[in-house]
Amino acid sequence: MIVTVASGKGGTGKTTVAVNLAVTAAEAIRATQLVIAPENPENFVELIDCDVEEPNAHLFVKPQNVVKQEISTMVPAVDMALCTLCEECEKICRFSAITMIAKKIMIFPEMCHSCKGCSMVCPTGAIKESSRVLGSLLTGQSSHGFNLTWGELRVGEAMSPPLIKQVKKTITCRSGRGNSISEDINNKLSIVDAPPGTSCPAVTTLRSSDFALLVAEETPFGLNDLALTVEALKKLGVPMGIVINRADSEQKGIIDDYAEKENIEIMQRVPFSREAAKICSKGLLLVNELPEMKQCFKELYLKIVSRITQNAKESKYKKTFTKTATSSSDNSIVGRS
Amino acid sequence: MKVAVSSSGTNLESPLDPRFGRASYFLIIDTDTLAFEVKVNDQNMNLPQGAGIQAGKIVANCGVDCLITGNCGPKAYNVLQSAGVRVVTGVNGNVKEVVERFKNKEFEYSQGPNVDGHWV
Numbered sequence: 001m002i003v004t005v006a007s008g009k010g011g012t013g014k015t016t017v018a019v020n021l022a023v024t025a026a027e028a029i030r031a032t033q034l035v036i037a038p039e040n041p042e043n044f045v046e047l048i049d050c051d052v053e054e055p056n057a058h059l060f061v062k063p064q065n066v067v068k069q070e071i072s073t074m075v076p077a078v079d080m081a082l083c084t085l086c087e088e089c090e091k092i093c094r095f096s097a098i099t100m101i102a103k104k105i106m107i108f109p110e111m112c113h114s115c116k117g118c119s120m121v122c123p124t125g126a127i128k129e130s131s132r133v134l135g136s137l138l139t140g141q142s143s144h145g146f147n148l149t150w151g152e153l154r155v156g157e158a159m160s161p162p163l164i165k166q167v168k169k170t171i172t173c174r175s176g177r178g179n180s181i182s183e184d185i186n187n188k189l190s191i192v193d194a195p196p197g198t199s200c201p202a203v204t205t206l207r208s209s210d211f212a213l214l215v216a217e218e219t220p221f222g223l224n225d226l227a228l229t230v231e232a233l234k235k236l237g238v239p240m241g242i243v244i245n246r247a248d249s250e251q252k253g254i255i256d257d258y259a260e261k262e263n264i265e266i267m268q269r270v271p272f273s274r275e276a277a278k279i280c281s282k283g284l285l286l287v288n289e290l291p292e293m294k295q296c297f298k299e300l301y302l303k304i305v306s307r308i309t310q311n312a313k314e315s316k317y318k319k320t321f322t323k324t325a326t327s328s329s330d331n332s333i334v335g336r337s
Numbered sequence: 338m339k340v341a342v343s344s345s346g347t348n349l350e351s352p353l354d355p356r357f358g359r360a361s362y363f364l365i366i367d368t369d370t371l372a373f374e375v376k377v378n379d380q381n382m383n384l385p386q387g388a389g390i391q392a393g394k395i396v397a398n399c400g401v402d403c404l405i406t407g408n409c410g411p412k413a414y415n416v417l418q419s420a421g422v423r424v425v426t427g428v429n430g431n432v433k434e435v436v437e438r439f440k441n442k443e444f445e446y447s448q449g450p451n452v453d454g455h456w457v
Contacts, residue, residue: 096387101397102420108412111387 001308002171002190004209004238008225010196012215013245013270015051016280018193019060020287021213021304022047024297025189026145027287044189047142048171049150050205051195052135052163059283063140063148071151071166072131075109076118082126089118089127110158134163137170160195161204168192168205198225198232206233211308212240213267218253226255230262239311241267243300248272265307268300338368340439341396341422342432343406347375349433355407358388364432365399368440371433374399389413389454397422405435405444414450426451 005018026045049057076089076098083105089098097111098118109132119127135153142148151167153160173188194205206212212233216226226242233240244255247269259266270276270293279289286293343360344351349371354360363376376395381388389409393416396404404417405425417424425444428435438444 096384096390099390099394099416101394101416104419106390106416106419108387108390108415111390111412 001188001210002173002192002208003211003213003304003308004192004194004206005213005215006194006202006206006229007196007215008198008202008227008229009217009222012196012217012222014196014215015049015057015060015193016286017213017215017243017245017270017300018047018049018191019057020285020293020297021301022061022146022191023142023144023285023287024294024301025191026142028298028301030145045146045191046172046188047146047148047191047193048167049148049193050164050167050201051193052151052153052160052167053195053201055150055152057193058138058140058148058150060280060285061140061142061144061148062283063142066138066140069137071134071137071163073112073114073134073162074116074129075112075114075132076107077128077130078105078107079126079128080105082124084124084126086123088121088123092117092121113159114162133157134159134166137163137166139170160201164195164201164204198228202229203232203236206236206238209238211304211311212238213304214240214242214264215245216242216255217246218244218248218255220254223254223258227258230264239307241265241304241307243267244269246270246272267303267307268296270296338403339365339399339401340368340403340405340436341365341376341399341401342435343378343404344432349373349436350431352431353405353407353429353435355429357404357406357409357413358390358392360392360406363392363396363399365401366432366436368436371436387412390416393417393420393422403439403446405439408452409447409450410452410454411450412454414447423447 005014007014022045029044047057049055085100085103087100090100095111095113097108099106133154134157135151137151139147139149149167149170151163153163171190173190192205195201214226214229216222242259242264244266256266276286279286287297341363343354343357344362344364345354347362359381360378363378364373365376366373378392381391389412393413397417397420401422403423403425405428407428409424409426414424424447426447
């Protein structure tokens, strides 16, 4: 299953939640304190940092044996010996990445979205494939028993979704949504750290997740951006739960009111603590330093697992129910004819 | 000599539009007779990006020798340079006055774009 940690507002604690959750999950599996028994405990958990514009999970995870790979995308190059200056490529390009100026074809690689439309419409095959570097893909092993994969966008590159898609391709578990999630739970847990916001980078990351964990803070700004993310997730059809970070107290606040109205579960409150802030600023893990945080993340992890298992059961029930309903209506048609 | 001026209106009394890519109009002016033609620059209004490229193409296709505007970014400058159109930037005032100052050789041609791209 793919659990994506997201939030509309930046700085709410996505990475803090993602890394501490990954460590908790990996430890819980090793201690086999769980309802589920994976086939291969060492590879049960993986952490994927999709915030390619500013990845920072590796600062906390401190992975070993890091392998770095350059990632490129296709951009057009024109063979002027074959070009007839028909301008078909320019007409199809939505982004003005290819334009004819004074009987020359100009290409603006930074505008290109690699759709290959230009090469498809070119009647003479004059469009050749060139490439533009998007950034790097990195993978390493955490001493906590899981792999971390992340992307680093090239400085100056304006579009992050193409690199995010490449990072997501490394996710080894398939999304269970629409299938039998419960089977997938036994195979793997992928925790994905999403970029902030509700625009293309966040949507690209959240698409096809089994569950979205929304990290929210109890401020008017935090609430506003949480609501934007919730609306986006409803459209994507991703089930969600909320974690309130830096929660002032056990008392209910504006996030609780909103969650109740929207019928979204508050899965955990991570209490406000100056000590926690100090630990994070040193690049250390809350679950390793503070026993109450260890407990807090363990509870959160168990809640997520039980929630997803429950979702899976419900969707299985729904499927069976729909199947029965369809077959009975089929019968009635047969009966009538 | 034929010049293009980015303009916020459709006549010579209009103030120069300091934006190039998203200027409202381009006035294509014969500097000797002050006869002019109006080019509406509205195809760019709904473009999320690449306005400078398209505007550069319009101006280049008018066969002008020079563009007079406020700000010109790197992509637009690139297009204009490829088409052999020289660029004058950092200008303000009404179009007629700008053309007079151009004729009096008060301006210097730009050696490059005067602003960064701002398309994100």
